[in-house]
């Protein structure tokens with residue numbers, strides 16, 4: 001059976017998996033969703049004996065049905081290799097009464113590597129399958145982590161170029177240093193005077209600009225996206241929730257069939273949507289706890305049914321979640337609107353014109369698996385210190401938002417369900433915020449002194465990704481206004 005993908009904004013647009021990966025975004029700004037979510041066809045007891053790559057194959061083959069076995073196995077083998085600092089790829093560690101699924105063992109030490117280490121292979125394979133001869137231009141907006149992970153994945157990949165826009169004053173110093181030191185002849189990194197939502201909106205506008213796209217086509221280029229709107233990112237993210245459940249069983253932390261809760265620190269809603277897909281494939285996930293920082297637009301949405309981005313954008317210590325327009329929520333809205341593209345389009349138009357929409361009570365009823373929780377800046381710092389003192393485990397700020405959300409949820413409900421917390425970044429990526437949470441006195445030290453202190457305190461080896469940038473030269477220093485993004489892209493591609 002060939003699984004097709006349809007657009008959330010137009011029921012007539014249907015494409016294969018490889019075409020969806022190539023296009024990134026559907027026409028009219030829609031997102032591609034699978035026509036149905038396939039059921040797992042391997043029992044959990046078998047999955048529990050498999051390594052990460054094998055589980056990846058069993059999950060992805062069901063979504064990417066137009067890839068041959070060899071193609072898919074090649075993509076998986078090339079992605080999940082020694083770029084990761086552990087053969088487990090995504091270790092599940094039990095600390096302080098929860099199971100932390102560590103998704104940060106890849107090349108750029110954030111969970112974005114889980115999908116972006118495979119996306120270049122999926123994309124170049126898709127291009128071959130569809131006889132694409134244009135050079136593929138990956139156009140990406142980043143709140144800090146996608147950018148570096150995409151740059152690392154696509155650097156010097158033949159037939160591709162990658163252009164990354166990031167909010168100049170909205171990322172951590174280590175995140176910025178990681179991006180502006182990126183090597184590769186096909187890489188471009190640009191800071192914008194604006195926030196992540198501005199960057200994401202600018203990128204979406206270019207995707208939807210027909211004139212620009214035909215000028216590119218004439219010059220031998222076409223866009224694709226490395227953002228979590230691309231199904232080539234969503235599908236690999238489903239894998240680790242299936243893997244986590246199988247590992248919970250393998251380690252005897254639960255019985256096969258026993259439900260778990262999942263807590264996900266959320267920004268663009270891609271990671272938690274993948275958990276929802278895993279649930280729909282048959283993994284017994286009870287609650288999906290959506291954890292927000294002070295930009296708690298999703299918390300308010302789950303509480304009230306009203307999505308309202310008209311509010312102040314707050315810069316927090318978990319910058320990869322500083323987002324007011326969570327793109328992937330559209331996939332959920334479409335689904336609870338009965339897969340009605342017209343209805344969904346109305347909500348999305350309201351969002352872009354008025355910044356607000358309210359779903360119907362019938363739609364809200366279908367959200368009963370989701371719980372919204374949030375953590376303030378103070379609570380985030382507090383939980384980092386608490387878990388360090390209780391369990392000698394140092395987590396990053398994003399994971400801390402989730403840990404706090406979990407503690408709040410558990411205290412309010414008394415729900416004893418075993419819980420997996422998605423741990424989305426290495427503490428080394430947000431060293432200053434993490435170390436000052438443990439002791440404010442650390443603030444007087446330099447970023448790399450803090451790296452060494454963190455090493456001393458945690459005993460965790462300093463990741464290669466950090467050692468690499470200690471003395472790396474800055475190779476990208478372009479900064480532009482949010483109105484000039486298209487102009488910059490046209491210059492890079494020689495279109496003006």
Ligand SMILES: *Cc1c(COP(=O)(O)O)cnc(C)c1O
Nearest residue numbers: 145267268269270271320424425
């Ligand atoms: C991107 C990111 C998130 C948010 O993930 P979404 O899929 O956008 O919801 C959370 N934590 C870290 C460290 C990230 O890089």
